[in-house]
Amino acid sequence: MTSVRPFRCLDRRALVTSLVVAAWLLLSSWFGHSFPVGSAPRIILGLGQAGALAALVLVLKHSISQLDELEQRIHYQALAIAGALIATVIGAWAFLEYAGLPAIDWSLYAMPAFTVAWASGVVAITQRYR
Amino acid sequence: VKNTVRELRAARQWSQGDLAERLDVSRQTVNAIETEKYDPSLPLAIKIARLFSLSVEEIFGSAEERAPKRRDAKSG
Numbered sequence: 140m141t142s143v144r145p146f147r148c149l150d151r152r153a154l155v156t157s158l159v160v161a162a163w164l165l166l167s168s169w170f171g172h173s174f175p176v177g178s179a180p181r182i183i184l185g186l187g188q189a190g191a192l193a194a195l196v197l198v199l200k201h202s203i204s205q206l207d208e209l210e211q212r213i214h215y216q217a218l219a220i221a222g223a224l225i226a227t228v229i230g231a232w233a234f235l236e237y238a239g240l241p242a243i244d245w246s247l248y249a250m251p252a253f254t255v256a257w258a259s260g261v262v263a264i265t266q267r268y269r
Numbered sequence: 270v271k272n273t274v275r276e277l278r279a280a281r282q283w284s285q286g287d288l289a290e291r292l293d294v295s296r297q298t299v300n301a302i303e304t305e306k307y308d309p310s311l312p313l314a315i316k317i318a319r320l321f322s323l324s325v326e327e328i329f330g331s332a333e334e335r336a337p338k339r340r341d342a343k344s345g
Contacts, residue, residue: 144295208310209298268301 156198160191217260275303
């Protein structure tokens with residue numbers, strides 16, 4: 140075993156799943172626009188997107204569970220911080236929207252922002268244990 | 270929590286990597302335990318204790334907490 144490498148959970152399986160899910164989300168979004176809002180095909184595509192995200196979460200959870208206990212701790216702390224941060228930002232922005240600021244479609248930004256916050260958290264927390 | 274992992278490891282002339290290998294954890298985890306930045310889980314603490322043939326209390330805890338155990342061991 141070598142030094143702590145929490146990002147080694149991003150193994151081939153996790154990376155391939157991430158890419159497939161990302162491609163599926165983009166393609167189904169693009170394809171979904173050819174159907175009217177509220178139509179059965181669009182709802183089915185939406186359910187497919189939700190299912191793909193759930194599958195990605197399960198694969199990442201499995202990958203993290205293969206890490207040693209300190210690396211797992213780093214990830215779970217980073218996930219907790221990222222979740223709290225994104226929830227706070229979205230909640231805070233809702234108040235600002237009431238105050239007149241422009242509405243933001245968080246379905247576009249929430250996942251990328253969460254991923255960046257998670258990765259940043261892992262990097263920052265790893266420094267604490269060096 | 271204070272511990273004597275570094276002393277026990279050094280007495281056996283093991284590197285952090287050697288101990289990490291025996292415990293199936295990363296070297297950084299061993300370093301974090303030795304520098305008391307990270308308290309291991311109970312299963313890992315038991316694994317460490319078994320590796321050194323000591324009790325968890327003899328390895329982890331303050332010097333005051335560990336001292337009576339050692340006295341008991343000597344008197345027993």
